[in-house]
Amino acid sequence: MSRKDGTMLRGLLGFLPIVACVSPGVLSLVEPAFTARAARLAHGTWTVQGRAIQGTRRCGDWLVRLTNTGDQLSGIVSLARSSVPIQNLTLQSDGTFSGITRAGMTGSTHTRAYKVTGKFSGDTVSLTLEDNMCPPRRGTAVRRAAVG
Numbered sequence: 001m002s003r004k005d006g007t008m009l010r011g012l013l014g015f016l017p018i019v020a021c022v023s024p025g026v027l028s029l030v031e032p033a034f035t036a037r038a039a040r041l042a043h044g045t046w047t048v049q050g051r052a053i054q055g056t057r058r059c060g061d062w063l064v065r066l067t068n069t070g071d072q073l074s075g076i077v078s079l080a081r082s083s084v085p086i087q088n089l090t091l092q093s094d095g096t097f098s099g100i101t102r103a104g105m106t107g108s109t110h111t112r113a114y115k116v117t118g119k120f121s122g123d124t125v126s127l128t129l130e131d132n133m134c135p136p137r138r139g140t141a142v143r144r145a146a147v148g
Helices: 003-039
Strands: 044-050 062-069 072-079 082-085 087-091 096-100 104-106 109-111 115-121 124-130 137-142
Touching: 044 124, 044 137, 062 124, 072 087
Parallel strands: none
Antiparallel strands: 044 062, 062 072, 072 082, 087 096, 096 115, 104 109, 115 124, 124 137
16 A cells, blocks of 8 residues: 555545444434424325226225324225224325235124225325235325314
């Protein structure tokens, strides 16, 4: 290693601790920005509906209702005569979300497990409803403002 290379190496090594010291501060500035964007989801309700898939017996009319109140996103999936809550519904900083329903009995009706994924963009939501028997079903809806 030449003297010039050694000077350059010492200069780089002297720079690394500064980067290490600055990095946590930069990260702490970035994190609230993502949280703030996720919190900007307007209060209201989005109702996405779809019709039965022709030629299938078990892929009937469906409805997904998402509600945001107090920055808490919740939802239900309704099919036939039953409605089940969407569990583990998580909203990401980029507006995407996902959640699932559990299979089980609702009254005397058996309900399948569903996966709901989608994305909010302004007052519009686009989502996909998936299960193990039907092709993915997609729909969009515009927010209905919360009353009160």
